[in-house]
Amino acid sequence: MNAIPWIHMAAALVLAPILLGVINRTKARVAGRDGAPLLQLYFDLWKLLHKGAVYSHTTTWVFRAGPLIGLAAVLGALLLTPFGKSGAILAFDGDLILFAYWLGLMRFVTVLAALDTGSSFEGMGASREVFFSALAEPAFLLGLLGLARVTGAISLSTILPAVTAATWLSTGPALALIAAAWLVILLAENARIPVDDPNTHLELTMIHEVMVLDHGGPDLSLILYGAALKLWVMGALLVSLLTPVRYGVAWQDALVFLGGMLILAVGIGLIESAMARLRLTRVPQLLMGALALAALALMLIMK
Amino acid sequence: MGLDALFVLLVLTGLVLLGSSLLRSSIRVVALQGAALSFLPFLVMESSWAGRAVFLAALTMGLKGIVFPMLLNRSVREANVRREMEPLVGYSLSLAVGIALLILAFWLASRLHGIGVGISTLSLASAFFMMFIGLFLIIARRKALTQVLGFLVLENGIYAFGLTAVGHIHWLVELGVLLDVFVAVFIMGIAIDHISREFDHINVDQLDQLKG
Numbered sequence: 001m002n003a004i005p006w007i008h009m010a011a012a013l014v015l016a017p018i019l020l021g022v023i024n025r026t027k028a029r030v031a032g033r034d035g036a037p038l039l040q041l042y043f044d045l046w047k048l049l050h051k052g053a054v055y056s057h058t059t060t061w062v063f064r065a066g067p068l069i070g071l072a073a074v075l076g077a078l079l080l081t082p083f084g085k086s087g088a089i090l091a092f093d094g095d096l097i098l099f100a101y102w103l104g105l106m107r108f109v110t111v112l113a114a115l116d117t118g119s120s121f122e123g124m125g126a127s128r129e130v131f132f133s134a135l136a137e138p139a140f141l142l143g144l145l146g147l148a149r150v151t152g153a154i155s156l157s158t159i160l161p162a163v164t165a166a167t168w169l170s171t172g173p174a175l176a177l178i179a180a181a182w183l184v185i186l187l188a189e190n191a192r193i194p195v196d197d198p199n200t201h202l203e204l205t206m207i208h209e210v211m212v213l214d215h216g217g218p219d220l221s222l223i224l225y226g227a228a229l230k231l232w233v234m235g236a237l238l239v240s241l242l243t244p245v246r247y248g249v250a251w252q253d254a255l256v257f258l259g260g261m262l263i264l265a266v267g268i269g270l271i272e273s274a275m276a277r278l279r280l281t282r283v284p285q286l287l288m289g290a291l292a293l294a295a296l297a298l299m300l301i302m303k
Numbered sequence: 304m305g306l307d308a309l310f311v312l313l314v315l316t317g318l319v320l321l322g323s324s325l326l327r328s329s330i331r332v333v334a335l336q337g338a339a340l341s342f343l344p345f346l347v348m349e350s351s352w353a354g355r356a357v358f359l360a361a362l363t364m365g366l367k368g369i370v371f372p373m374l375l376n377r378s379v380r381e382a383n384v385r386r387e388m389e390p391l392v393g394y395s396l397s398l399a400v401g402i403a404l405l406i407l408a409f410w411l412a413s414r415l416h417g418i419g420v421g422i423s424t425l426s427l428a429s430a431f432f433m434m435f436i437g438l439f440l441i442i443a444r445r446k447a448l449t450q451v452l453g454f455l456v457l458e459n460g461i462y463a464f465g466l467t468a469v470g471h472i473h474w475l476v477e478l479g480v481l482l483d484v485f486v487a488v489f490i491m492g493i494a495i496d497h498i499s500r501e502f503d504h505i506n507v508d509q510l511d512q513l514k515g
């Protein structure tokens with residue numbers, strides 16, 4: 001059995017929180033501050049794991065199961081994610097659908113746990129999350145469909161390594177459109193700035209943060225870690241699409257991939273520094289825009 | 304490849320128009336579309352037509368990229384209109400309609416494939432798409448000014464269709480069309496001016512008050 005995917009998986013498990021550290025550090029630097037340490041999220045996770053949890057009397061087992069199943073779902077997605085140009089641990093035909101629905105399951109249990117608190121505030125966040133992801137998911141799937149059509153493969157682990165410099169030369173505009181659509185979806189799904197602000201707890205515009213307000217202690221740490229992993233897997237797809245180089249030597253490919261992830265994190269930090277959060281009514285418009293880009297890319301590919 | 308990228312740019316400007324809420328930025332996008340369109344003659348004409356291509360490109364660039372936006376911006380300034388679009392169909396729904404129109408355009412183009420040699424589906428589709436978007440903007444936006452924009456986008460689509468599908472139109476015809484568009488935009492500018500002076504707004508859905 002090939003050991004490389006396992007090493008990649010271990011790297012993802014260890015390195016995912018540092019991605020958020022890089023984003024925050026970039027934002028701080030652009031704003032002229034020193035910022036939190038790069039490893040801040042590790043400290044937070046460590047601290048939270050050593051705390052107890054408080055559960056409201058209205059909550060049931062659904063509320064407690066939410067963070068656990070959510071983390072398990074994103075781990076399932078991680079198993080299917082190819083890193084850079086090497087395949088994933090699990091790969092079979094059609095696994096891209098399963099990938100999308102692992103992320104869907106993660107969202108579903110988070111929403112259920114939010115609704116289980118009985119708080120109207122969390123219900124509001126859940127409603128927004130579901131509405132926006134209903135727009136983001138088709139765009140993501142259309143992008144995958146386009147890539148599957150270009151490369152003639154229907155497994156993530158064969159699609160993404162098949163995107164080479166030659167593919168970019170022949171279908172460049174379509175791939176660029178898919179990458180743009182995926183970047184928007186990445187920002188929306190991970191509650192980054194043009195859609196949601198991870199730093200504030202302002203009820204008017206909160207989406208993701210509002211759903212996890214009632215979680216505390218170990219549960220919150222599971223949610224934070226799951227969110228970091230989600231950013232990592234979605235980032236991994238985007239980076240694999242955008243880096244069409246393949247050396248064939250494991251450590252060189254890994255270096256290219258990790259470099260790409262670093263650039264992506266800095267890029268997200270720059271986007272967040274340069275943009276204000278969109279008004280909530282404009283968010284569906286942004287996601288429809290992403291959907292339109294993905295649809296156009298698919299049309300370009302299928303023509 | 305260059306041609307493909309140009310057509311993708313044209314389609315993208317159409318999509319941006321559907322989602323944009325400010326008059327001035329829409330005018331800028333239409334100007335960008337016109338400017339992008341002016342590069343089309345270089346890409347589709349044979350090299351023996353180089354002189355004509357340069358002439359046509361310069362004229363298109365001058366009119367659609369510079370003169371029309373100036374005229375429209377002047378109308379916005381003088382009519383003192385609110386800067387928002389006041390759409391009849393919301394922006395997100397407009398974008399959804401845009402996606403449907405995009406699919407329709409590609410379907411239509413694939414059906415028409417074969418009317419000429421070497422005409423790509425993409426070029427036909429983007430020309431159709433611009434026509435559809437132009438018509439849709441005329442229907443779905445309230446301001447008289449956005450109707451001018453819709454008309455311009457519609458004309459851009461017809462221009463792109465003519466250049467790619469027919470190719471060698473006599474230059475007199477092309478000049479005549481450009482002149483017509485110029486006069487049309489000019490007259491619409493004057494009309495908008497009159498409407499705004501008479502009614503304090505340029506919303507066309509209230510023009511039925513004109514009848515005595």
